[in-house]
Amino acid sequence: MEKKIESNITENQNMDTQKAPYAKFEVPDPVVEVNDLNLYYGSNQALKDIYMDIPKHKATAFIGPSGCGKSTLLRCFNRLNDLVDSAKVEGEVLIEGEDIYDPSIDITELRKRVGMVFQKSNPFPKSIYENVAYGARIAGESRKSVLDEVVEKSLKGAALWDEVCDRLNESALGMSGGQMQRLCIARAIAVEPEMLLMDEPCSALDPIATGKIEDLITQLKENYTIVIVTHNMQQASRVSDYTAFMYLGELIEYDETEKIFLNPSKKQTEDYVSGKFG
Amino acid sequence: MNKFWKNGDPFVWLTGVALMFSLLMIAGLLWLIMAKGLGFFWPTGVTEIELQNGTKVMGEITSREQIRGISGKSDTKEAKYRTQLKIGNRDLYGLDFRWIDDDQIVSETEPKYAVVMERREWGNFYGFIKEITEDGTVVCQGNEECWSKLEQDIPIYAAIFKEIRKIEKSDIGGINREIENYRLKIRGVELKGGNQSQIKQYEEKIALEEKKYKAKEKELEVLYQEFTKEKIVMLSVDGREKELALGNVVLAFRPNAMSWLQKAGLYMSRVWGFVSDEPREANTEGGVFPAIFGTIMMVLIMSIVVLPFGVLAALYLSEYAKQGTMVRIVRICVNNLAGVPSIVFGVFAVGFFIYGIGASIDSFFFTESLPNPTFGTGGILWASLTLALLTVPVVIVATEEGLAAVSKEIRHGSLALGATKFETTWKIVIPSAMPAILTGLILAIARATGEVAPLMITGVVKLAPQLPVDGYFPYVHLERKFMHLGFHIYDVGFQSPNVEAAKPMVFTTALLLILIVIVLNLAAIVIRNRLKKKYTTSAV
Numbered sequence: 145m146e147k148k149i150e151s152n153i154t155e156n157q158n159m160d161t162q163k164a165p166y167a168k169f170e171v172p173d174p175v176v177e178v179n180d181l182n183l184y185y186g187s188n189q190a191l192k193d194i195y196m197d198i199p200k201h202k203a204t205a206f207i208g209p210s211g212c213g214k215s216t217l218l219r220c221f222n223r224l225n226d227l228v229d230s231a232k233v234e235g236e237v238l239i240e241g242e243d244i245y246d247p248s249i250d251i252t253e254l255r256k257r258v259g260m261v262f263q264k265s266n267p268f269p270k271s272i273y274e275n276v277a278y279g280a281r282i283a284g285e286s287r288k289s290v291l292d293e294v295v296e297k298s299l300k301g302a303a304l305w306d307e308v309c310d311r312l313n314e315s316a317l318g319m320s321g322g323q324m325q326r327l328c329i330a331r332a333i334a335v336e337p338e339m340l341l342m343d344e345p346c347s348a349l350d351p352i353a354t355g356k357i358e359d360l361i362t363q364l365k366e367n368y369t370i371v372i373v374t375h376n377m378q379q380a381s382r383v384s385d386y387t388a389f390m391y392l393g394e395l396i397e398y399d400e401t402e403k404i405f406l407n408p409s410k411k412q413t414e415d416y417v418s419g420k421f422g
Numbered sequence: 423m424n425k426f427w428k429n430g431d432p433f434v435w436l437t438g439v440a441l442m443f444s445l446l447m448i449a450g451l452l453w454l455i456m457a458k459g460l461g462f463f464w465p466t467g468v469t470e471i472e473l474q475n476g477t478k479v480m481g482e483i484t485s486r487e488q489i490r491g492i493s494g495k496s497d498t499k500e501a502k503y504r505t506q507l508k509i510g511n512r513d514l515y516g517l518d519f520r521w522i523d524d525d526q527i528v529s530e531t532e533p534k535y536a537v538v539m540e541r542r543e544w545g546n547f548y549g550f551i552k553e554i555t556e557d558g559t560v561v562c563q564g565n566e567e568c569w570s571k572l573e574q575d576i577p578i579y580a581a582i583f584k585e586i587r588k589i590e591k592s593d594i595g596g597i598n599r600e601i602e603n604y605r606l607k608i609r610g611v612e613l614k615g616g617n618q619s620q621i622k623q624y625e626e627k628i629a630l631e632e633k634k635y636k637a638k639e640k641e642l643e644v645l646y647q648e649f650t651k652e653k654i655v656m657l658s659v660d661g662r663e664k665e666l667a668l669g670n671v672v673l674a675f676r677p678n679a680m681s682w683l684q685k686a687g688l689y690m691s692r693v694w695g696f697v698s699d700e701p702r703e704a705n706t707e708g709g710v711f712p713a714i715f716g717t718i719m720m721v722l723i724m725s726i727v728v729l730p731f732g733v734l735a736a737l738y739l740s741e742y743a744k745q746g747t748m749v750r751i752v753r754i755c756v757n758n759l760a761g762v763p764s765i766v767f768g769v770f771a772v773g774f775f776i777y778g779i780g781a782s783i784d785s786f787f788f789t790e791s792l793p794n795p796t797f798g799t800g801g802i803l804w805a806s807l808t809l810a811l812l813t814v815p816v817v818i819v820a821t822e823e824g825l826a827a828v829s830k831e832i833r834h835g836s837l838a839l840g841a842t843k844f845e846t847t848w849k850i851v852i853p854s855a856m857p858a859i860l861t862g863l864i865l866a867i868a869r870a871t872g873e874v875a876p877l878m879i880t881g882v883v884k885l886a887p888q889l890p891v892d893g894y895f896p897y898v899h900l901e902r903k904f905m906h907l908g909f910h911i912y913d914v915g916f917q918s919p920n921v922e923a924a925k926p927m928v929f930t931t932a933l934l935l936i937l938i939v940i941v942l943n944l945a946a947i948v949i950r951n952r953l954k955k956k957y958t959t960s961a962v
Binding site: 222224227252253254255256259260262264266267268269270278279282283328331332335 | 829831832834835836837838839840841842845849850853854
């Protein structure tokens with residue numbers, strides 16, 4: 145089995161090198177490999193021939209103007225685009241060598257492995273405790289002691305424990321915006337995913353809350369592979385190790401963050417990061 | 423001028439006036455019903471009136487109005503009035519009410535010893551006590567002496583009456599039920615070909631039950647004798663004597679001699695009697711307990727049926743069905759269904775539930791009792807199902823609105839944690855939509871409680887001998903016919919032989935019906951608010 149996957153990968157890589165319109169940027173220890181990914185919403189193509197690898201236990205940022213496809217690409221990694229009726233995906237996305245668009249893949253299993261934090265914080269209308277325990281409960285865990293442990297660990301992991309430990313049974317909707325977003329992060333890491341997808345997690349937050357989340361991301365990337373979509377270029381430069389610039393559904397440039405911001409190789413990237421357009 | 427229209431002030435006034443009119447109408451309605459309904463139980467004074475021709479009448483003054491001329495206009499020169507008196511004594515006079523022209527009245531007095539008696543038969547009696555006899559011998563005489571005796575005896579006779587009712591209803595009722603059971607079993611054996619020894623066994627059992635019945639009958643006879651042992655002789659204001667059994671008296675009071683506090687006590691006990699007693703005298707007197715019971719039970723059964731059905735249908739429509747023309751058409755149909763006149767649902771229910779399903783149930787499970795229908799006739803189950811059918815669109819629409827209001831983000835949040843669509847729906851979407859679902863239920867209950875037309879042909883009766891719940895297996899008898907407050911209003915107010923006497927009953931019953939709607943709604947609202955609080959911002 146292992147072998148077969150491996151051979152698959154090499155085969156694919158061979159194919160890529162033939163088909164890729166640009167040389168794939170090589171990252172160390174890639175956990176996600178995207179090969180020739182095209183995505184259509186009806187007749188509208190939202191992603192065009194994407195090839196990219198995402199490194200393990202690093203933070204990778206997707207930047208680009210609105211509608212460039214960065215959120216769409218992100219949602220390909222946990223197949224949340226499946227929920228859009230008109231969406232059609234071509235190409236392959238490998239996570240740890242496994243094609244997640246293979247029909248035999250269990251989507252719920254995949255989504256447990258790939259957690260997600262949304263642009264608008266979306267705590268469930270339940271208590272703080274139940275919000276964090278939700279994933280574990282879904283996975284079939286019902287022992288109180290285990291759940292307690294998961295909740296505490298996750299809230300600590302999201303740097304929220306000290307603020308809410310004495311009101312775990314209150315509604316999550318009574319928290320502040322920044323707390324809610326960190327709760328959503330706690331909820332996502334409670335199921336112990338390998339990856340964490342963040343879709344503009346700070347766009348609705350004030351600078352202080354944003355700072356807290358950014359610190360959190362820096363901590364989290366020790367243990368998780370993080371992919372973050374952001375509009376805020378300072379944020380991308382602060383938190384990410386690698387940055388991909390996308391424009392109109394195409395991956396324009398993908399490189400180490402420092403290089404993208406200081407010395408981009410493409411004119412478009414330079415214009416965007418320097419604020420000439422976007 | 424242009425500015426006046428432009429700034430919108432007139433429009434604001436218009437909206438205010440519209441709201442005011444609505445409120446006024448509701449307040450007026452409630453005021454009328456409360457004033458007419460609540461006053462009914464207050465013991466008003468008894469007035470003795472002497473007329474110009476020398477005769478005397480006595481009773482409660484119920485209304486006074488101006489006599490209008492033949493042209494329909496009032497005679498402005500000299501306004502004439504007339505008074506309506508509730509004179510009771512139906513067995514003597516034949517009429518409960520009498521109009522008296524005011525210019526005929528010589529004098530009005532309120533005699534202290536005037537007694538009002540509520541009787542089990544023939545309505546109220548207004549008069550004076552002459553004597554009480556026991557087995558023909560006089561026990562006491564005169565108003566004062568007999569009054570204390572009467573006050574003592576009434577509770578005793580009430581207890582005897584209760585005992586009689588118990589024997590008649592539950593003991594003898596139980597024996598009858600057993601006999602009917604064995605008769606049905608014999609019939610069942612006969613239908614299967616007939617096993618003579620078995621039939622004989624059952625017949626023996628029937629004979630045994632009949633013996634028990636005879637014993638109970640004797641017991642009853644004794645009680646009845648006791649019940650009619652003492653007689654009271656009453657004197658009406660025009661001097662006629664009337665002898666009646668003391669057991670026949672439900673309640674006696676002397677309103678002219680009562681203090682305000684005593685009157686209030688009597689008022690409360692009469693109100694309690696109204697909600698807890700069975701009706702008497704073709705529903706024009708007594709209580710409405712069976713109707714209250716029937717109404718509430720019907721609404722509860724309806725809720726139990728309509729809630730899951732409506733929610734499931736709405737879930738399919740808005741969560742699972744592929745949105746398109748078909749779903750739109752279904753939605754329009756559901757909305758239109760809410761506007762179909764209720765009697766149409768009643769007719770459908772008679773055809774489908776009663777003659778279709780009910781008759782089939784009978785032919786499969788109750789063959790012994792055919793041709794007497796069991797489920798093949800109107801009953802509380804069919805009436806509840808009819809109302810469920812009637813209100814299911816309301817629940818569907820409200821639930822769909824609630825489901826639509828659950829944000830995509832929250833659903834995606836659940837899905838992104840590895841929950842399946844089913845888990846997301848069950849654990850996140852439905853709880854979030856619960857307040858809206860309960861709002862739908864509240865609307866459904868409000869509509870169902872007020873509905874009468876379809877019930878008249880699906881199981882509501884003027885007088886149901888048994889409640890749909892009792893102590894005999896299987897305890898809940900869904901096939902039974904039942905009484906309903908809405909129908910009670912119609913029946914008492916417009917089908918009664920004694921409309922004038924029943925008028926206050928109409929208002930009190932209407933008031934009760936409104937109260938029940940309010941209580942049921944309040945209960946649902948409290949539950950909804952609890953849920954809302956649970957799901958939304960809690961005070962930090």
